[in-house]
Amino acid sequence: MEKEQNQNSEISKSEKKEDNQSTNSASSQQVEDEINNNSKEQTEKSIEEKILELEDKLARTFAEMENQRRRFEKEKEEAFEYGGFAFAKEALNLIDNLERSKQILKNDEKLKNTDALKKTLEHFEIIYKDLISIFLKNNIKPIESINKKLDPNLHQAMIEIENDQEEPGTIIQEIQKGFTIKDRLLRPSLVGVAKKKGK
Helix, strand or coil: CHHHHHHHHHHHHHHHHHHHHHHHHHHHHHHHHHHHHHHHHHHHHHHHHHHHHHHHHHHHHHHHHHHHHHHHHHHHHHHHHHCCHHHHHHHHHHHHHHHHHHHHHHHCCCCCCCHHHHHHHHHHHHHHHHHHHHHHHCCEEECCCCCCECCCCCEEEEEEEECCCCCCCEEEEEEECCEEECCEEEECEEEEEEECCCC
16 A cells, blocks of 8 residues: 555656656747747847838938939039130120220320221220120120119229219229129129218
C-alpha cells in the first residue's frame, strides 16, 4: 500500500514536472512570440517611417524644382524685356554727344548767325528726333524734368540755383537728360533745382 502511495506521489511529481516544463515552454514560447511581434512592429514602423521620409524628400524636391522653374521663367521674361538694357544705356551717349556738339557750335563766335550753323543745327535736330523716335519704339522714354518737382527716383540734383519765382525744389535746369526703359530707370536726369535767394 505504501509502495502504491509512493508510486502515485512520484507519478504526480513527474506529472507536475511535466506540467511545469510545458508551462515554462509555453511561457517562453509566448515571450518569443511577443519579441517576434515587437520586432515585426518595429520593422513595420521603420518601413513606414522610411516611406514618410521618402515622401517628404520627394515633396521637397518637387517644391524645389517648381521654385527653380519659376526663377527660370522670371529670368527668361526679364532677359526678353530688359535684354537691351546695357545697349540702350550705351546708346544714350549718342544723344549726349549730339547735345554737346550743338552747344559747342552755338557758342562758336565765328559761326554765330551764319547759314552754315543754322543748317548744321537743323540736321542735328533731325538726327536727334530720329534717335528719340527709335528709342520710343523700343520703350525707352525721356524723363520730363523742367518745371517738375524733384523726384529722387527719376532725378539727381547737381546744383541749387537761387530763384524766387519758382518754388524751392522745382527743377529749372536740365544738365543731362534722363531715360526710362519700360518701368525701369535707365539713367536719372541730372538737374538744377530752385532755392530761395539768401537775404
